[in-house]
Amino acid sequence: MHATDAAWLKRFPELEILIDSDTLQARVRELGEQITRDYGAHPPLLVGVLKGSLVFLADLMRAIPLPVSYDFVAISSYGAETQTTGQVRLIKDLDSPIHGRHVLVVEDIYDTGLTLSYLLGLLRQREPASLRVCTLLAKPARRQVALEIAYCGFEIPDRFVVGYGLDYGERYRNLPFIAVLQGQP
Ligand code: IMP
Ligand code: MG
Secondary structure, X not given: OOXXXXXXXXHOOOEEEEEOHHHHHHHHHHHHHHHHHHHXXXXXXXXXXXXXXXXXXXXXXXXXXXXXXXXXXXXXOOOOOOOOOOOOEEEEOOOOOOOOOEEEEEEEEEOOOHHHHHHHHHHHOOOOOEEEEEEEEEOHHHOOOXXXXXXXXXXXXXXXXXXXXXXXXXXXXXXXXXXXXXXXX
């Protein structure tokens, strides 16, 4: 295990690492290379979904040596709980129009798909030149809406995960790895 990860675990003994920071960083670099090849002369606008995608987006964009821009939306679906309410709401919209632009939505996790399908529907109405999704994680077991995902970092089992942007009651977002909370289903 990465020495830094081990040091974090000493302070957070309730965590169990699912994807360590080296594995995470290597995969983010691969995704960046793939996106760079695919978009080439048409650099995308990266649209991060707050707050969970912040850490992933920050690393991913530095693995894409193209003149990309980024913007954010904020969507609420969970609150402080680990179960989805099914209610999805736009809290913060994009700063700029996306008509005619190549848009790549960057999400932390594709779980039920309710958040992403709502967001994609909203963005599609604005007629971007293209619209794709890059998600760090996907939990196939909990899928309610099937979506086409162009880029996916890791498929994970049906466990509640934290770290690298993902939270439990706003905690753990700053972990440099993905972990499961022991005692959570
Ligand atoms: P969905 O709408 O069910 O696909 O859920 C998407 C959102 O729920 C994500 O953007 C996360 O903020 C949150 N979420 C889903 N699963 C997890 C998890 O295992 N840990 C932390 N947040 C999660
Ligand atoms: Mg959350």
